Amino acid sequence: MVKEVSDITVQKVWDVLNQIPDPDIPVISIVELGIVRNVAVKDNNVEVIITPSYSGCPAMHVFKEDIITTLTNIGAKKVEISITHSLAWTTDWLSNNVKEKLKNYGIAPPEQNSETEVLFSNKKITCPFCSGTYTKRTSQFGSTPCKALWYCNNCQQPFEYFKCY
Amino acid sequence: MTKFIVRLIFIKCLKAQPICNDEHKNARYNFCLRLADNNLILAQRLAEWCSKGPILEEDLAITNMSLDLFGQAESFYDYAAAVIESNSSADELAFLRSEREYLNTLMVEQPNGDFAFTMMKQMLFSAYTKLLYESLSKSVDRTLAGLSAKALKEAKYHLRHSSEWVIRLGNGTNESKERVQFALNELWLFVDDMFAMDENDEALITIGVIENTKDIKPKWLMFIKQILEEANLQITSNTNSISGGIKGIHTEHLGHLLCEMQYLQRAYPGAKW
Numbered sequence: 220m221v222k223e224v225s226d227i228t229v230q231k232v233w234d235v236l237n238q239i240p241d242p243d244i245p246v247i248s249i250v251e252l253g254i255v256r257n258v259a260v261k262d263n264n265v266e267v268i269i270t271p272s273y274s275g276c277p278a279m280h281v282f283k284e285d286i287i288t289t290l291t292n293i294g295a296k297k298v299e300i301s302i303t304h305s306l307a308w309t310t311d312w313l314s315n316n317v318k319e320k321l322k323n324y325g326i327a328p329p330e331q332n333s334e335t336e337v338l339f340s341n342k343k344i345t346c347p348f349c350s351g352t353y354t355k356r357t358s359q360f361g362s363t364p365c366k367a368l369w370y371c372n373n374c375q376q377p378f379e380y381f382k383c384y
Numbered sequence: 385m386t387k388f389i390v391r392l393i394f395i396k397c398l399k400a401q402p403i404c405n406d407e408h409k410n411a412r413y414n415f416c417l418r419l420a421d422n423n424l425i426l427a428q429r430l431a432e433w434c435s436k437g438p439i440l441e442e443d444l445a446i447t448n449m450s451l452d453l454f455g456q457a458e459s460f461y462d463y464a465a466a467v468i469e470s471n472s473s474a475d476e477l478a479f480l481r482s483e484r485e486y487l488n489t490l491m492v493e494q495p496n497g498d499f500a501f502t503m504m505k506q507m508l509f510s511a512y513t514k515l516l517y518e519s520l521s522k523s524v525d526r527t528l529a530g531l532s533a534k535a536l537k538e539a540k541y542h543l544r545h546s547s548e549w550v551i552r553l554g555n556g557t558n559e560s561k562e563r564v565q566f567a568l569n570e571l572w573l574f575v576d577d578m579f580a581m582d583e584n585d586e587a588l589i590t591i592g593v594i595e596n597t598k599d600i601k602p603k604w605l606m607f608i609k610q611i612l613e614e615a616n617l618q619i620t621s622n623t624n625s626i627s628g629g630i631k632g633i634h635t636e637h638l639g640h641l642l643c644e645m646q647y648l649q650r651a652y653p654g655a656k657w
Contacts, residue, residue, distance in 0.1 A: 273455065274534055305526045305527060338548055358445055360444050382541075
C-alpha cells in the first residue's frame with residue numbers, strides 16, 4: 220500500500236509552524252514570537268496549544284486560520300487549536316536572534332521589562348536604522364498593540380519600537 | 385494501607401483546590417462577568433474617540449487602549465461562560481443582555497466629556513484595575529490568574545499614559561487645570577462604586593479565588609493622592625457617592641450606550657462579521 224502522505228510527527232509540526240510568519244511582522248514566525256506553546260500529534264490529528272499575545276490583537280484570528288491551513292496542507296486529518304492563558308505571554312520570550320531580526324526589519328526590539336518603566340521616563344531606545352541613542356518617544360501606542368512610536372534625532376527618522384510586555 | 389494513604393492524598397489534593405459547588409460557580413461567573421462588563425463598557429466609550437482625538441497620537445493611544453479593553457472583555461466573557469459550562473459566546477453576552485443585566489461599575493459608563501475628563505476617568509479606573517489584577521494574578525484559579533496577569537501588563541500602560549496626562553493638564557494652562565479639576569470633582573461621585581462588593585466576592589474570598597478586595601481601596605487612594613499632588617489638583621470635599629453597578633442599577637447613560645452598541649445584533653439577530 221502506498222502512503223500518500225507521510226505520518227505527521229511533532230517535530231514536523233513545529234517545523235511547519237515555524238514557517239508561518241506573524242501577519243504584522245513577517246520576518247518572525249509565530250513560533251519565534253512565542254505564541255505556540257505546545258504541540259501534540261495522534262494518528263495525524265494535531266492539537267496546537269497557543270497563547271494570545273496582546274488581549275485585543277486582531278492578528279490572533281489570522282494565526283488560527285494560518286495554523287489550520289498549513290497543517291491541513293501537510294496532511295493533518297483534524298487540527299484542533301486550544302488556548303492557554305497561563306502563563307501570560309511576555310516579550311521576555313523573544314530570543315536575541317529574534318530581536319536581531321526585528322532590528323534588521325526596522326523595528327527596535329524590546330530593551331527591558333516594562334515593570335521598570337516610570338512616569339515621564341526619559342529612557343532612550345536605540346534607533347534600529349543608525350544605532351543612535353539620541354531618540355525620543357512620540358507615543359507609547361502605535362500602529363499595532365505591540366508597538367510604540369519613536370523618533371531618532373540623529374538620523375531624523377521616525378521608527379517603531381516593539382514594546383516590553 | 386496503601387489504599388488508605390492514596391485516599392488521604394486524594395482528600396488533601398481536593399482541599400488544595402478551590403471547592404467548586406454550584407454556588408461558587410455562580411459567584412465566579414458573576415465576578416468574571418463584572419470584570420468583562422467593566423472592560424467592555426469603557427472600551428466602547430473610548431472607541432467613541434476614534435477619529436476625534438485632539439492629535440493623531442492621542443487618537444491612536446485612546447483607540448489602542450480601547451482595543452486592549454475589548455480583548456480583555458472577550459477573554460473574561462469566554463471564561464465566565466466556560467465556568468458555568470454555558471454555550472454563550474462572548475458576543476452573545478455583550479450584545480444580548482439588557483441594561484439591568486450589566487454589572488459594570490458606574491464610572492466606566494459615564495460619557496467621555498472632554499479629553500481631560502476621559503484621561504481622569506482612565507486614570508482613576510486603571511489605577512484600580514492595576515491593583516485588582518495584581519491581586520488576581522495570584523489567584524488559585526489558574527485561568528483567572530493568567531488572564532489577569534495579561535490584563536495587568538496592559539493596565540500599566542493605560543495607567544502610565546493617563547497619569548502623565550493628568551499631571552500635564554493639572555500643570556498646564558488655567559483652562560486645562562480647570563477642566564481636569566472639574567473631571568475629578570464629577571467622577572469622585574463614582575469612586576466608591578468601583579470598590580463595591582457583594583456575596584459573590586465573599587464566597588470567592590473564602591475559597592481563595594480572590595483576595596480581599598477591600599484591601600485595594602487604601603492602596604488605590606495612596607497612589608491617586610500622589611498623582612493628584614503632582615498634578616496640583618484637590619480631591620473634592622463633597623463626599624456624596626452613588627453606587628449600584630454591581631446590582632445592575634445604572635445611571636441613565638448605560639442604556640444609551642447599549643442602544644448604539646447592540647443595535648445591529650438586536651435588529652439582525654445572529655448577524656456575523
